[in-house]
Amino acid sequence: MAKYDLDTIRHSTAHLMAHAISRLYKNYNPQFGIGPVIENGFYYDIDMDYKIHDDELVKIEAEMQKIIDEKIVISKKVFTRDENLKFWADKNQPLKVEVVTGIPSDQEISCYEQGDFIDLCRGPHVESTGHLPKFFKLMNTAGAYWKGDSKNKMLQRIYAVSFTTKKQLEDHLHFLEEAKKRDHRKLGKELELFLFDSIAPGSPFFMPKGTIVYNELVSFMRRIYQKYDYTEVITPMMLDTDLWKTSGHYAHYKDDMYMLHVDNREFAMKPMNCPCHMLMYSHFKYSYRDLPMRFADFGRLHRFELAGSLAGLTRVRSFCQDDAHIFIALEGIQEEIKKLLEMFFVCYDHFGFTEINIGLSTRPESKLGSDETWDIAESALKVALDSSGHEYHINAGDGAFYGPKIDIQISDAIGRRHQLGTIQLDFQLPERFDLKFNAHDGTEQRPVVIHRALLGSLERFIGVYLEHVAGVFPFWLAPEQAVIVPISTDKHLGYAKEVCQKMKDLGFRVRLDDRNETMGYKTRQIQTAKIPFMLVIGDREMESHSFSVRAHGEMKSVTLTIDETIKKFTELQAEKVPTKFRI
């Protein structure tokens, strides 16, 4: 089968599905729209006097396999446009007629025929249904407007995946299964981390457990900031549009900003922190001794997104970034980028993101700043990247008009890539806000600004990370770190309470489960909640001041004294600081 490329196979498999449907549902007047190849497979849009349900898909699959076994020859036919129009009208296929009408009249129009089924198609296709691999699966049905226009009729769309080997199909189905299990929206609900409500579209409500994760992430970044000499600032959220005019956001980003009118003035909710930081810088006089100056800001940002495009934590209207702006002299860039890359890799590694993809985007045709300045900046980024020891690719001409940038993608546990970090040089904002510093030689010079975010949006990071670890947080990040379970709520409860308080006082997030439920029930609940440790107390444990300790995912328990448990927890808690920075 290697003679056909994957797209040809998928395209022919789409025809195969349409063929099977035309046989199975011929009494319901099936009218075919289009059936394009998409990532991992294809779909087909169909109009019919009957609604196909998901549980009927296996029947269609079986018919498709039958047609493969029938080894029907597939042949190309070329008609003129007029012949084609008549042909599809005769066959009562108005959607095809519409497609033909949309094709320029001088264009040759081909169709592919396989037995009693014929479809309008540019091709190419396999030569016989017998050549098609059986490694496909019809996934689900969905409604879709004809030509994607909500003014048109709603058709039935069937999604399918299709591969050339059994292993590829199995791997992909396994991947989908994994992705479904890891879906952060599902996990967020099960683990009681956050919720959404239509009262505030795209704006998560973090429940107590989700807030612990959120605050621990902020706290993690603050520790990192301390190591890399960042200072944090707090800035307003509602600012006069004069600011956004100065920054350029009003001209270029207005449609994504939320506007308010107060005191006959127009204000906007900030979609980014940068203009606030520029303004703060401009309030003071700085010298070369003060630079680089690094303003970090966890301020809440608001950006308009279409209601239909909102998706869990990964696309929201309200979020915070681990955002910072660095004010720096042009000649300091290389050293700073080197530090930044180190900082980024230390953190990504800490979260278990070891597969990293780096892109350097260079000057576009239309740009601000002289070629000389761009030479210095691009070369500084390259040298810093080279010395980081990480591979990177160059996206020539893909930089913003205001400066070159480095984008960093990570791969998660099931191989999906996510853009997290970005390092963006900016020659423009310092111009627009007329920022200056007193240089070594006494002259006034213009600083460069570096925008950088490491985790990116905290909301999105929580979504990505939750899927990466499938809801199993490391000890330091787990909302609940351990549950203490007395075997008898009569005999062991008092002691369990005492020990629980002791662990709480030491700063561990420990809960006592004193309900009158069976040990099996409690164990299952603790496992489902993915809590790192279950600490059971019975007679023997009370006597020996110990716990029967069961780690998440383990089938067996070990006995540890309370002091040993505290020691273990203390070590695990220390992991909140990257190894590099532990004292």
Added chain:
Amino acid sequence: MAKYDLDTIRHSTAHLMAHAISRLYKNYNPQFGIGPVIENGFYYDIDMDYKIHDDELVKIEAEMQKIIDEKIVISKKVFTRDENLKFWADKNQPLKVEVVTGIPSDQEISCYEQGDFIDLCRGPHVESTGHLPKFFKLMNTAGAYWKGDSKNKMLQRIYAVSFTTKKQLEDHLHFLEEAKKRDHRKLGKELELFLFDSIAPGSPFFMPKGTIVYNELVSFMRRIYQKYDYTEVITPMMLDTDLWKTSGHYAHYKDDMYMLHVDNREFAMKPMNCPCHMLMYSHFKYSYRDLPMRFADFGRLHRFELAGSLAGLTRVRSFCQDDAHIFIALEGIQEEIKKLLEMFFVCYDHFGFTEINIGLSTRPESKLGSDETWDIAESALKVALDSSGHEYHINAGDGAFYGPKIDIQISDAIGRRHQLGTIQLDFQLPERFDLKFNAHDGTEQRPVVIHRALLGSLERFIGVYLEHVAGVFPFWLAPEQAVIVPISTDKHLGYAKEVCQKMKDLGFRVRLDDRNETMGYKTRQIQTAKIPFMLVIGDREMESHSFSVRAHGEMKSVTLTIDETIKKFTELQAEKVPTKFRI
């Protein structure tokens, strides 16, 4: 002089000032408006062909003292309205004519005469200028519209303070001096804590140093929350007005909310967190075992305030509260209020607010909930207050229609009272959001909600606290805890850097001052910046691994080894936790 009350003395002193002005500025046609008694003194509004400057006030004071020494008899004269109108018209005092015109025609109108000065006045007055104490001071001049109406003419107003003893005057002037020195707007700028910009009225920009204070306060409250079993949540800021209609804010608070229009829906920026917490509660099912449940939220709130009324951090449009809502069964209130009071007093004491004034506001005439429910609630609050050992007063009928409340005021270092905390019972929101819990007996019951804030608005608290401590933060809260100063930047710099890094790694906020400035200059700067410690390193210190340590406000230094310094700092840092909770 005890025969006259303070108001009479102040009123007569106002006449005395007018008398002095009529003598000193007689060539400028002085026309007198009104001169009422105000807190601590009086003012007088005058129209004149000459503008009195602040540096002329001493001259007026001297003339007033002279008139006292002249011991002029003050006598009351009663005229009819018509006589009065003619009298003031003849004297070319049109403002007095206007005042008389405004008095009902059947009313007796008195004037008080002292030598060549006469003023329209209801009295009473002292009998002779010789009876007046000389313990007054003219403070400043200001412009004021006649009758407070901007359509009228602008007059000159002179403010004065006046007391019966020298000590009272001196104490008051000292208080004013202190208040001026402590003005948080002035300190905020000098200590580089925060700034304001007209681009975002009433919305502070916290600079790096102010942000440290801000974050340490949040961190302080989080430690307290951990001790008292609070959980934190994060909620959206922009919510559909449907929510505000359910909560009642739309009907009662709309004018103070910022509205936005998105997707043909109306949204409001949250002015309070409560409706978000009600909504979150309503998403789950809770039982009596889960209560009390305490949701804390440091979410940013926005409330409209008139641009003219904005004042530093104490009246802003954008702020966060240490806000929490407690969901609780009615019978649990007393125990919870007791815990709350303990928590409040532990914290206030920690900030050095030991003079506390508590008010309990009880049911108003128009109220929600049965008398029986109010009986239980009010009695629970009283019993809890009684057992707290603190005195309190009852504001009968001053409770909100939705529940009784406790308001807590503190007195600052110069005796000014500020309301910080509030504990507010609410029977209404649980109704409006139809909140329930499964009670012990299996029935569904309605929880009560307690709104409480301890520090109140963090912005306002920082303003109040900054004035309380006059900018001298305790070690744990100080943005910079110590500055290391090498005596010679040649000989001692390397070592100073090393030691500085060591202290930083231990988590102390230490800075190295390696500038080429004199020791005297650096010392003065460190003192002005109110930094707790200056650590000097010279030959002797390098040799003995020690610092010459000078604490803020001390004139002398002591020598401490580096280890002793670290020990001292560690002890001081531990003070961030109230004594009660230190392990």
